[in-house]
Amino acid sequence: MFQYIITLFVAIFFIICYYIWRYNRNVPLPNWPIIGMLPTVLLNQSNIHDFITIIMKHHGGTFHFKGPWFTNTNFIMTSDAMNVHHLTSKNFSNYGKGSDFHEIFDILGGGIFNLDSDEWKHERTLLHSLLKRKNIEIFIQQNIKKKLEKCLLPFLDNIASKPRQVLDLQDILERFTFDLTCNLLFGFDPNSLPYKFNDELSDVAYVKAISIIEAILMSRHYIPKSVWKLQKWLQIGKEMNYKSSQESLDKFLYKCISYCKDEEEQRKFNSSEDVDESQSCLVKSLMEESLGKGKMDDKYLRDTAFNLLAAGNGTISASLCWLFWLVSTHPVIEAKIIQEMKDNCVTQEENWIQNISMEKLEKLVYIHGAICEALRLYPPIPSEHKCAKKSDILPSGDHVSPNTKVMYSMYAMGRMEQIWGKDCMEFKPERWISDKGVIIQVPSYKFIAFNAGPRSCLGKDMTFVHMKMIATAMLWKFHFHVVEPHRVTPKLSMVLRMEHGFKVKVNARSI
Numbered sequence: 361m362f363q364y365i366i367t368l369f370v371a372i373f374f375i376i377c378y379y380i381w382r383y384n385r386n387v388p389l390p391n392w393p394i395i396g397m398l399p400t401v402l403l404n405q406s407n408i409h410d411f412i413t414i415i416m417k418h419h420g421g422t423f424h425f426k427g428p429w430f431t432n433t434n435f436i437m438t439s440d441a442m443n444v445h446h447l448t449s450k451n452f453s454n455y456g457k458g459s460d461f462h463e464i465f466d467i468l469g470g471g472i473f474n475l476d477s478d479e480w481k482h483e484r485t486l487l488h489s490l491l492k493r494k495n496i497e498i499f500i501q502q503n504i505k506k507k508l509e510k511c512l513l514p515f516l517d518n519i520a521s522k523p524r525q526v527l528d529l530q531d532i533l534e535r536f537t538f539d540l541t542c543n544l545l546f547g548f549d550p551n552s553l554p555y556k557f558n559d560e561l562s563d564v565a566y567v568k569a570i571s572i573i574e575a576i577l578m579s580r581h582y583i584p585k586s587v588w589k590l591q592k593w594l595q596i597g598k599e600m601n602y603k604s605s606q607e608s609l610d611k612f613l614y615k616c617i618s619y620c621k622d623e624e625e626q627r628k629f630n631s632s633e634d635v636d637e638s639q640s641c642l643v644k645s646l647m648e649e650s651l652g653k654g655k656m657d658d659k660y661l662r663d664t665a666f667n668l669l670a671a672g673n674g675t676i677s678a679s680l681c682w683l684f685w686l687v688s689t690h691p692v693i694e695a696k697i698i699q700e701m702k703d704n705c706v707t708q709e710e711n712w713i714q715n716i717s718m719e720k721l722e723k724l725v726y727i728h729g730a731i732c733e734a735l736r737l738y739p740p741i742p743s744e745h746k747c748a749k750k751s752d753i754l755p756s757g758d759h760v761s762p763n764t765k766v767m768y769s770m771y772a773m774g775r776m777e778q779i780w781g782k783d784c785m786e787f788k789p790e791r792w793i794s795d796k797g798v799i800i801q802v803p804s805y806k807f808i809a810f811n812a813g814p815r816s817c818l819g820k821d822m823t824f825v826h827m828k829m830i831a832t833a834m835l836w837k838f839h840f841h842v843v844e845p846h847r848v849t850p851k852l853s854m855v856l857r858m859e860h861g862f863k864v865k866v867n868a869r870s871i
């Protein structure tokens with residue numbers, strides 16, 4: 361009798377397995393009993409963004425992810441522009457960051473990215489007023505110009521004189537934008553890309569720390585909370601280097617803050633010829649603004665400075681890398697960019713960087729289109745998540761329960777035929793230029809790289825200034841030849857960097 365019961369249970373087990381297998385065999389992300397969809401996600405980690413794009417296309421733009429049972433990792437994922445419009449604008453008040461966000465992004469502390477409700481509104485108003493100040497705008501342009509002229513361009517000149525030398529352009533751009541952002545925030549240049557260079561650049565602990573932290577923060581999105589928290593506590597697995605990276609970063613940030621506060625230190629620094637004698641500095645302005653409002657402790661300054669550093673540093677260098685890669689692999693587009701610059705230069709021998717002006721940059725619509733394309737296809741922040749306060753129905757008809765996480769994939773949205781048409785996978789700057797030769801404005805819930813609605817990016821205009829100045833100055837003087845067979849793939853990280861760096865040979869361009 362016992363044998364019959366065992367046989368019956370085994371038979372039932374296999375029949376269930378067979379039906380689950382039959383149901384799952386044609387779907388890109390099978391849902392298994394107990395373990396849910398997690399194993400397939402882990403198997404596709406190395407190409408997660410393209411994998412998500414396939415799933416989004418397969419499910420018509422919105423999809424319900426099921427994590428392992430009892431781990432509370434279920435969420436909704438969407439790339440439907442109307443859903444994103446609803447989440448970011450139409451029903452904005454129902455979608456906050458949620459408690460999971462604060463736990464995952466503990467490193468952001470009490471900075472703007474981690475705030476909600478009135479605290480967020482107050483911080484946004486403050487930062488908005490600081491970032492839009494005329495003196496900050498002017499400082500940004502001078503800051504970029506000086507570092508380009510005296511540091512990056514001579515550095516690339518030196519590399520171009522050695523035709524065999526291979527350069528990791530991603531590393532160089534990360535150092536360059538890190539220095540620019542620190543100069544803007546703290547009024548000094550940490551020289552991670554030094555003015556006086558040798559052939560070897562030494563590693564900079566805090567630049568590395570940021571990249572390690574970004575990769576760990578990404579992994580916290582798909583590893584169950586209890587697991588990553590245990591790993592963090594034990595300092596093992598993906599969380600192994602979190603504590604040491606955080607300490608290295610904090611040491612740097614607190615040093616910068618005391619530098620901002622200490623006039624004596626500044627004089628010492630500013631007597632060095634390598635250091636920018638900056639007049640404007642966001643942290644100082646912040647200290648003046650916050651004076652008497654009871655918020656000016658070092659922790660607040662650390663959190664605000666780090667949020668701005670995280671917002672503006674890696675995002676710009678990553679966008680530049682993807683732009684250079686796309687341009688270098690599309691010679692016809694590269695030729696059009698150079699032609700447009702020639703058409704807008706007084707003489708062809710003119711030194712582009714010395715004569716650069718905002719008026720001149722505004723005339724460059726083709727490169728503006730190319731930058732938009734790079735941001736569409738490779739958005740530096742590849743996904744976002746929100747948490748529903750009350751139950752809701754998305755425009756796609758999907759029901760959202762209270763406390764449900766809703767993610768939107770910016771990466772997948774840039775590749776949706778419904779938004780961009782049949783040629784959505786092509787790098788095509790012309791897409792952004794009207795018949796009258798002006799830039800076509802696409803609603804931000806479709807061109808989502810800078811987010812949409814009340815929480816849209818405060819640094820969008822600043823980003824275009826950075827990217828146009830840096831890209832034109834570099835392309836005017838150099839062609840970047842992508843080294844074969846170097847694989848260019850996105851890294852699994854909060855910021856969409858390149859997994860294996862961006863290996864190029866630099867050739868001087870004759871105009």
Ligand code: HEM
Pocket residue numbers: 472473484487668671672673675676679739740741744809810811814815816817818819820822823
């Ligand atoms: C390619 C460059 C950039 C991209 C793609 C980008 C993208 C984004 C995105 C997607 C958000 C929404 C984040 C969220 O709500 O969780 C955001 C917010 C923000 N960005 Fe940017 N950003 C860029 C550059 C900058 C720069 C240069 C700054 C200025 C230093 C900046 C400042 C901010 C701030 C302060 C917010 C917070 C807005 C809020 O929560 O109300 N960003 N950005």
